Amino acid sequence: MNKSTIWALLAVAVLAGSGGYLIARRAPASAPAAPSRSTAEDLGTAHRAATGTIGASLQASAKGKVVTVQPGASIQAAVAAALPGDTVQVLPGTYHETVYIDKDDVALVGVVRGGDWPVLDGEGKRNDAVLYSGNGIRVENLKIVNYKGNAIMGQAGNNFVVRHNWIANAGVYGIFPEFAQNGLIEYNTLTGIEDAAIYVGMSDNIHVAHNEVFGNVAGIEIENSRHAIVEHNLAYDNAGGILAFITPGLPIKTTFDVIIRDNFVIANNHKNFGAPGSIVSGVPSGTGIIIMAADDVFIENNVIRDNKNAGIIVADHKSFANITPDPESDPNPDRVSVLRNLFANNGYEPIKEIRALMVAGMTNQGPDLVAVGGGSGNCVADKTALKTLGLGSWASGCPKSSTAGTLTYLLDQPAPPRALNADNRGKLIYSSVCAGCHAYNVRMIGPPTQVIQAMYAGNAQGIADYIANPVKKREDFPAMPPQGHLSPELRLAVAKYMLSVTQARPAVTP
Numbered sequence: 001m002n003k004s005t006i007w008a009l010l011a012v013a014v015l016a017g018s019g020g021y022l023i024a025r026r027a028p029a030s031a032p033a034a035p036s037r038s039t040a041e042d043l044g045t046a047h048r049a050a051t052g053t054i055g056a057s058l059q060a061s062a063k064g065k066v067v068t069v070q071p072g073a074s075i076q077a078a079v080a081a082a083l084p085g086d087t088v089q090v091l092p093g094t095y096h097e098t099v100y101i102d103k104d105d106v107a108l109v110g111v112v113r114g115g116d117w118p119v120l121d122g123e124g125k126r127n128d129a130v131l132y133s134g135n136g137i138r139v140e141n142l143k144i145v146n147y148k149g150n151a152i153m154g155q156a157g158n159n160f161v162v163r164h165n166w167i168a169n170a171g172v173y174g175i176f177p178e179f180a181q182n183g184l185i186e187y188n189t190l191t192g193i194e195d196a197a198i199y200v201g202m203s204d205n206i207h208v209a210h211n212e213v214f215g216n217v218a219g220i221e222i223e224n225s226r227h228a229i230v231e232h233n234l235a236y237d238n239a240g241g242i243l244a245f246i247t248p249g250l251p252i253k254t255t256f257d258v259i260i261r262d263n264f265v266i267a268n269n270h271k272n273f274g275a276p277g278s279i280v281s282g283v284p285s286g287t288g289i290i291i292m293a294a295d296d297v298f299i300e301n302n303v304i305r306d307n308k309n310a311g312i313i314v315a316d317h318k319s320f321a322n323i324t325p326d327p328e329s330d331p332n333p334d335r336v337s338v339l340r341n342l343f344a345n346n347g348y349e350p351i352k353e354i355r356a357l358m359v360a361g362m363t364n365q366g367p368d369l370v371a372v373g374g375g376s377g378n379c380v381a382d383k384t385a386l387k388t389l390g391l392g393s394w395a396s397g398c399p400k401s402s403t404a405g406t407l408t409y410l411l412d413q414p415a416p417p418r419a420l421n422a423d424n425r426g427k428l429i430y431s432s433v434c435a436g437c438h439a440y441n442v443r444m445i446g447p448p449t450q451v452i453q454a455m456y457a458g459n460a461q462g463i464a465d466y467i468a469n470p471v472k473k474r475e476d477f478p479a480m481p482p483q484g485h486l487s488p489e490l491r492l493a494v495a496k497y498m499l500s501v502t503q504a505r506p507a508v509t510p
């Protein structure tokens with residue numbers, strides 16, 4: 001059958017309205033117990049205690065003084081006064097602001113006392129709760145609610161720790177390190193996010209562990225990133241639980257060396273409330289794990305059950321809705337190893353494209369594992385144990401039977417900061433800020449870069465002015481968050497870079 005149509009219809013099935021109403025009715029998560037730390041002394045050791053032997057290169061913060069923020073005071077003012085090595089300690093209370101951290105080695109740590117949290121409340125009108133561009137940043141113990149953009153976004157900040165945050169209804173991305181190296185995301189709980197709750201974008205050496213994600217469009221997404229481990233997480237009631245993707249049209253073109261293990265991936269049957277037309281809106285509700293075009297992925301020791309569409313989908317770019325393949329990316333998932341996992345009760349109500357595959361395969365069982373499109377070197381440890389579809393070219397039995405030898409991909413030493421100079425700064429800002437929402441020729445959150453290039457040809461200053469103070473233009477897109485935190489020079493540099501972005505043309509096939 002024509003596999004290229006398999007996902008083509010999925011976009012149609014997507015919920016048309018915005019997720020706001022849906023989310024607003026959703027009660028906030030009950031928080032996992034967070035240790036309450038009322039003294040400053042133990043803040044510096046907290047990280048070591050929680051992670052044991054991994055993450056030794058992420059210990060730098062909290063060697064300086066402690067700046068305390070009282071309820072009613074400004075967190076941003078305390079951050080402005082902090083020096084590298086300092087800890088900004090936020091006492092319980094409600095704060096209405098966006099916090100920008102543009103210096104290195106600052107820990108932003110909430111104090112939870114008797115169940116009272118420091119709450120950053122965007123009141124449905126602010127875009128981001130915490131935006132950092134420094135290296136060695138730690139963000140911990142914050143409750144973040146009612147933002148429109150991101151809860152915690154890192155922009156080219158290396159050696160970060162984001163831990164113990166409670167995030168509900170906070171926009172399109174929850175925890176979003178973009179263009180980062182060496183970072184740890186652990187013990188967070190996230191719900192009500194319109195794209196990916198934990199979104200690792202164009203990053204390297206990332207560890208995502210012990211998080212709870214539910215009621216989001218995508219739970220955890222590793223996108224255009226390498227050397228990432230996703231382990232011991234609980235992903236339930238999202239439209240899609242855990243994703244490893246290559247999104248086409250971004251400055252970094254690969255995803256490989258991803259380990260997804262020891263997670264609970266349960267009943268990810270939530271309606272997909274992603275923005276219509278966006279890539280994430282093409283995720284079929286009811287899917288536990290999706291691997292799209294990523295290479296060298298291991299899926300091991302997960303409990304994958306009650307996902308109504310399929311336990312695992314492995315797909316190439318052609319088979320996915322809303323995707324224009326990138327000639328600079330390999331569209332196929334290669335060397336994906338599905339090792340031992342517990343599968344139960346998946347695929348009991350598959351989308352009609354999967355039902356068509358079932359008919360073609362003469363089975364009435366929805367799949368634990370389905371492969372669509374191209375890909376080579378893929379394998380499944382025990383093919384006969386699972387309900388599978390489309391595994392024609394997959395090997396039964398895998399060359400490597402366990403990932404236990406790989407404890408973490410975090411670095412032993414901190415990664416050096418990304419150098420920002422006159423030559424590369426436009427590209428750096430584009431990669432770390434704009435590419436979270438703009439890809440070259442596919443729709444992410446904002447319109448494709450190609451469309452913007454056509455509108456603003458030769459007018460970089462026009463872009464620089466727009467992004468400082470964006471006005472709402474398109475009915476079917478959200479508003480773009482202002483980028484006034486970038487200096488006029490950086491705005492112009494990124495605008496020029498945006499106008500210069502190109503992508504190789506596809507090879508002409510006769």
Ligand code: HEC
Nearest residue numbers: 433434437445446447452463471472473474477478479480
């Ligand atoms: C959080 C997502 C997001 C980020 C980050 C983002 N944008 Fe946008 N951008 C959007 C959306 C959404 C629109 C469409 C807004 C509308 O039509 O009202 C948009 C529209 C635009 C436009 C079109 C303006 C017009 O006249 O139609 C330009 C130019 C632009 N963005 C540039 C940038 C640049 C440069 C950056 C990085 C510094 C950036 N954007 C970062 C979401 C984002």
